[in-house]
Every structure is written in structure tokens, then in C-alpha cells.
Amino acid sequence: MDFNISFTAGAKPEELYDLIIIGGGPAGLTAGLYAARYKIKTLMIEKMPVSGGQLTATEWVENYPGFPEPILGQKLAKDMETQAKLFGLEVINEDVVKVELTGKIKKVHTPYAVWQAKTVLISTGSSPRKLNVPGEAEYKGNGVSYCATCDGPFYPDKIIGVVGGGNTAFEESLFLAKYASRIYLIHRSDNYRADEILKERVEQNPKIEYVPFYQVDKIDFANPDGKKIILSKTPNPGNVIPAQAGIRPVLSNPTHHPESVGLRPTTPSDEKMELTVDGIFIFIGNDPNTKLFEGQLDLENGYIVTDRSHKTNVEGVWAAGDVQSKALRQVATAVGDGACASYWINKYLEEWKE
Amino acid sequence: MPILDEKIKQEVTKILANMVKPITIKLFTQGMECGYCKETHELLNEIVATNDKLKLQVLDLEKDTEEVKKHNIEEIPAIVVMDEKDHGIKFYGIPAGYEFSSLLNALLMVSTGVAKLTDETKAFLDKLEKPVDLKVFVTPTCPYCPQAVILAHQMAYYSDKVTAEMVEVSEYAHLAVKYQVQGVPRTVVNEKWFQEGAAPEQILVEKIKEAL
Numbered sequence: 001m002d003f004n005i006s007f008t009a010g011a012k013p014e015e016l017y018d019l020i021i022i023g024g025g026p027a028g029l030t031a032g033l034y035a036a037r038y039k040i041k042t043l044m045i046e047k048m049p050v051s052g053g054q055l056t057a058t059e060w061v062e063n064y065p066g067f068p069e070p071i072l073g074q075k076l077a078k079d080m081e082t083q084a085k086l087f088g089l090e091v092i093n094e095d096v097v098k099v100e101l102t103g104k105i106k107k108v109h110t111p112y113a114v115w116q117a118k119t120v121l122i123s124t125g126s127s128p129r130k131l132n133v134p135g136e137a138e139y140k141g142n143g144v145s146y147c148a149t150c151d152g153p154f155y156p157d158k159i160i161g162v163v164g165g166g167n168t169a170f171e172e173s174l175f176l177a178k179y180a181s182r183i184y185l186i187h188r189s190d191n192y193r194a195d196e197i198l199k200e201r202v203e204q205n206p207k208i209e210y211v212p213f214y215q216v217d218k219i220d221f222a223n224p225d226g227k228k229i230i231l232s233k234t235p236n237p238g239n240v241i242p243a244q245a246g247i248r249p250v251l252s253n254p255t256h257h258p259e260s261v262g263l264r265p266t267t268p269s270d271e272k273m274e275l276t277v278d279g280i281f282i283f284i285g286n287d288p289n290t291k292l293f294e295g296q297l298d299l300e301n302g303y304i305v306t307d308r309s310h311k312t313n314v315e316g317v318w319a320a321g322d323v324q325s326k327a328l329r330q331v332a333t334a335v336g337d338g339a340c341a342s343y344w345i346n347k348y349l350e351e352w353k354e
Numbered sequence: 355m356p357i358l359d360e361k362i363k364q365e366v367t368k369i370l371a372n373m374v375k376p377i378t379i380k381l382f383t384q385g386m387e388c389g390y391c392k393e394t395h396e397l398l399n400e401i402v403a404t405n406d407k408l409k410l411q412v413l414d415l416e417k418d419t420e421e422v423k424k425h426n427i428e429e430i431p432a433i434v435v436m437d438e439k440d441h442g443i444k445f446y447g448i449p450a451g452y453e454f455s456s457l458l459n460a461l462l463m464v465s466t467g468v469a470k471l472t473d474e475t476k477a478f479l480d481k482l483e484k485p486v487d488l489k490v491f492v493t494p495t496c497p498y499c500p501q502a503v504i505l506a507h508q509m510a511y512y513s514d515k516v517t518a519e520m521v522e523v524s525e526y527a528h529l530a531v532k533y534q535v536q537g538v539p540r541t542v543v544n545e546k547w548f549q550e551g552a553a554p555e556q557i558l559v560e561k562i563k564e565a566l
């Protein structure tokens with residue numbers, strides 16, 4: 001049995017911290033580990049009573065080096081946190097609602113206190129993107145989910161629609177297949193961005209069927225005994241690579257599941273389809289958690305712009321991890337960003353004068 | 355075999371060193387201990403051993419009927435966290451996994467007397483006339499769940515009108531069915547109104563308004 005403690009109990013708002021880290025995902029935790037070892041007075045503010053960020057919503061991590069056997073995301077998160085705390089990182093669980101970043105002393109507001117520091121590292125990461133279709137908000141947590149590890153076990157022998165075409169959609173479909181009897185993997189095109197190794201596994205899994213070239217128009221879970229999602233053919237699927245090797249769209253391969261009953265066209269030309277499901281999981285990418293910083297920091301498509309030392313355009317403010325404008329958003333890169341940022345912050349603090 | 359490993363025990367000791375007032379933990383179980391009753395009992399023994407301000411009282415669902423009635427106990431294992439007064443803070447099922455933070459948070463909150471709620475929420479709770487019961491359904495592996503549990507417990511601590519229970523669904527399959535739990539966390543307000551996910555304070559307040 002596992003026991004997780006998300007906070008420490010030594011933080012005090014009257015203190016002036018050397019560094020406040022906003023967000024306790026892999027980037028923040030690594031920065032915190034390094035900062036604690038530099039012995040700079042650091043406070044990490046994480047809004048959830050759990051550190052680890054998106055890692056906590058991940059089943060297996062297979063591409064983080066050092067773990068030839070896949071490691072559970074939640075275990076990796078917890079180990080990162082334990083390690084940082086071991087060196088004295090202070091963690092509180094409060095939601096940062098406002099920041100004042102200009103000026104020598106930075107102020108970080110939560111609903112309960114104002115915390116002050118000489119430097120701030122932003123590692124607020126990103127959150128799952130919404131489909132923005134009718135029914136999505138209404139049935140969230142009630143058939144609509146963004147977290148397979150959280151909600152997968154509620155779907156034993158059930159039928160699930162998964163939306164998305166990237167690594168996360170593929171990984172989480174494989175995880176969900178452990179519980180569900182059937183999974184429809186719905187994607188706007190047949191150009192899947194997932195790694196080859198994941199595609200192979202999905203294709204070998206008899207429970208998972210591709211539904212390419214369709215988008216979700218509506219989630220209709222009003223009738224608990226007849227939950228359905230309405231799909232329509234993607235008007236412009238974008239850059240489609242025709243007949244990608246290895247991909248077997250369910251529609252062109254009706255023999256894959258001769259007993260397939262959940263999916264049925266509602267128009268003669270297959271323009272629209274109705275899919276009977278027990279739940280829908282949405283993995284269509286992420287949006288950065290940067291609302292707080294709009295107008296204070298330079299953003300690019302919502303992501304924070306940094307230089308090579310992870311510094312933002314405001315003095316004394318750094319950013320690391322998914323929240324940064326960069327090419328690859330993974331645990332391995334977040335961890336590297338966090339370590340680097342701490343290094344530069346430590347250097348800056350050595351010369352800091354009021 | 356101890357339930358908490360040395361590292362965790364050290365962390366617990368450090369955190370609970372911030373306690374102020376003494377706390378009583380009441381555990382409701384049975385002679386023949388149920389599914390997770392034994393582990394819950396052992397867990398509480400180990401926590402109580404870390405700090406003099408903690409006292410554990412073990413009660414029997416069948417024999418201690420008066421206590422069962424007084425604290426309105428419906429399932430076992432049940433944990434009540436209280437000082438001289440029952441604030442309506444309960445845990446049904448073992449607070450393991452991520453819920454361990456919820457338990458520590460409840461102990462600290464009652465002991466220090468600080469419920470982290472915004473002034474707006476406090477003002478709303480001050481005006482409550484009717485009782486509000488919050489049941490928060492969780493699983494130990496759900497990272498979003500403690501947020502919902504802690505919020506409910508904070509409201510219960512702050513207001514005499516509010517009671518709040520964590521319910522670990524995998525131990526009570528019948529409750530999962532009864533309250534149609536399909537995802538966690540799910541907060542049930544006064545048996546009928548549902549709030550999905552780890553909703554921020556204001557959203558839960560709105561839901562409570564709806565239920566009243």
C-alpha cells in the first residue's frame with residue numbers, strides 16, 4: 001500500500017524566499033531539487049494536493065531514461081517529489097491566482113496569502129485541450145474524461161470512444177483496453193502522430209479500432225442507457241497521407257470486428273455517424289497554463305518565450321517545462337529545463353542586491 | 355509489518371510537529387475486522403505514535419451503538435477526526451494513496467484551527483440555515499481527489515451546518531452503484547446534487563446553493 005504526502009509544513013508568508021517555483025510537475029520538482037541542493041531558500045507552490053503534474057495522469061512512462069522496465073507515472077512523480085523534499089524543498093498546496101513580477105521583490109498571490117521572493121520560476125505546465133462540442137462540459141466526469149488512469153477502472157467490459165491521434169491517445173487507448181471491451185480511436189485524419197512502436201501495439205490489440213476521418217460533433221449522454229456520440233466526416237482533414245502503411249480503418253475493414261455493432265452511419269454516405277459508447281476519453285493535445293501571465297510576460301501561441309538560460313523577458317523570472325515555447329514537451333525535456341533554470345537562478349541570486 | 359515506511363514516517367512526524375491542539379481520532383471497526391479495517395487500524399496506530407497530541411479511540415460498529423449513533427456512522431472502516439467537538443469530518447475507507455494527504459490535512463486543520471477558505475466562501479457558510487452534507491467519492495490512485503476531499507472537510511470544519519465524508523468507492527461497491535459513480539472525484543451534495551471533478555471553491559458553493 002502506498003501513502004502520498006503532498007505538502008511540507010514549514011512555509012511562512014512573512015519570509016522572503018530566494019525562489020518561488022509555481023507548479024510542481026517534473027520541471028518544478030527538478031528545479032526544486034537543484035535549488036534545495038544549492039541551499040537557496042525555495043518554496044514550491046503547487047495547486048493540487050499532489051505533485052507531479054501531468055505525470056500523475058500517466059499510466060506507464062517508457063521513454064524516461066534510467067527505467068528499462070516501464071515506470072508508473074505516479075511512482076515517478078512521487079519519487080521526484082520525495083527526492084526534492086529530502087534535500088529540504090518546502091511545498092505548499094495553494095492555487096496561484098495573481099502574480100506581480102516586475103520589481104525587485106516578486107509577489108505571488110494565492111487565495112490565502114501573498115508569498116514573496118527574489119526570483120520566480122514558472123513551471124505551470126499545460127492542461128488537456130477541450131473539444132469544445134456540445135455535451136462535453138455537461139458530462140465531464142460523467143462519461144467524459146481526460147484521464148485514463150483516473151477513470152479507466154470505471155469502464156470494465158464497456159465501450160469507449162477515444163479522441164486523438166498522438167502519443168497520449170495511443171498510450172491511453174492501450175491502457176483503457178485493459179478494462180474496456182472495445183475502443184474506438186477517433187481521429188480527424190489517418191495521419192497519426194504517435195510513435196511507430198505505439199502504432200504497432202494499437203494495431204495488434206484486437207480491442208482497438210481506428211475510426212479515421214471523423215470528428216466529434218456532439219456528446220449525447222442524456223439517456224444513461226443509450227449514451228452516444230455524433231460524428232461527422234472531417235470536412236478538411238488537412239495533410240492526409242493516403243493509405244498509410246499498417247493502418248486499417250474500421251470502415252474499410254469490416255471484417256476486423258464482424259460483431260461490431262456500436263458504430264452506425266446515420267446518413268447514406270457515411271457523412272454522419274452515431275457511435276454508442278459508455279464513455280469518451282479526449283486526448284487532443286494540451287494548452288499552456290499561462291492565463292496568469294498574459295500582459296506581464298512575452299508569450300508565443302500562449303507559451304512563455306525564454307532565452308537559452310530559460311529566462312523570460314522580465315528580470316528575475318524564469319520558465320521551465322511544458323509551459324515554455326519549445327518543440328518537444330516530455331518528462332525528459334521538462335526535467336532538463338528545470339535543472340538548467342535552477343542553475344541560472346542560483347547564479348543570478350549570487351549577485352542579487354535589493 | 356509496519357504500514358508506513360521510515361521515510362514517510364519521518365515526513366509525517368515533521369508535518370505533525372506543527373499541531374497545536376490535541377486531536378482525537380475515532381476509528382469505527384468490528385471484532386472481526388472488515389476488508390480494510392485492519393490496515394486502517396494499523397495505519398492510525400502508527401500515525402498516533404508519532405505525536406503526543408494524537409489520541410486514537412477504537413470503537414465497534416455493533417457494540418458501541420451510542421457512539422455510532424452520535425457520529426452517524428454508516429459504514430466501516432470509518433474515521434472521525436475531532437477535537438473536543440465533532441466537526442463532521444469523516445473518512446469512509448482507508449485514506450491511503452493520495453488520500454493520505456487528505457488525512458494529514460484534516461489533522462492539521464483541526465489542530466491548528468485554520469481552514470483555508472476564501473472570505474467569500476466563509477461569508478456564504480456563515481449564512482447557511484439548512485444542513486449541508488458533502489460525500490466525496492474517491493479512489494486512492496486519483497490525483498485530483500484530495501483537492502475535493504480537503505475542500506469539503508474545510509467547509510465542514512468551518513461551518514457547524516456542514517458535514518463532509520470521504521468515501522473510498524472501491525471498498526463500497528454498493529455506494530458506487532447507489533450514487534452512480536462513474537468517475538472520481540464526485541461530490542454528492544445532500545444526497546441528490548452532483549459535482550464532478552475537483553471543482554474550485556466558488557463552483558462547489560454554487561452547487562450547494564442549487565441544492566438548498
Ligand SMILES: Cc1cc2nc3c(=O)[nH]c(=O)nc-3n(C[C@H](O)[C@H](O)[C@H](O)COP(=O)(O)OP(=O)(O)OC[C@H]3O[C@@H](n4cnc5c(N)ncnc54)[C@H](O)[C@@H]3O)c2cc1C
Nearest residue numbers: 023025026027047053054096124125126321322329330331
Ligand atoms: C496522459 C499523458 C501521458 C503522457 N505520457 C508521457 C510519456 O510517456 N513520456 C513523456 O516523456 N511524457 C509524457 N507526457 C507528457 C509529460 O507528462 C509532460 O511533458 C510533463 O509532465 C511536463 O512537465 P511540467 O512540469 O512542465 O508540467 P506539468 O506536468 O503540466 O505540471 C505543471 C504543474 O503546475 C501546476 N499548476 C498549474 N497552474 C498552477 C497555478 N496557477 N498555481 C499552482 N500550481 C499550478 C499544475 O497543477 C501541475 O502540477 C504525458 C502527458 C499526459 C497528459
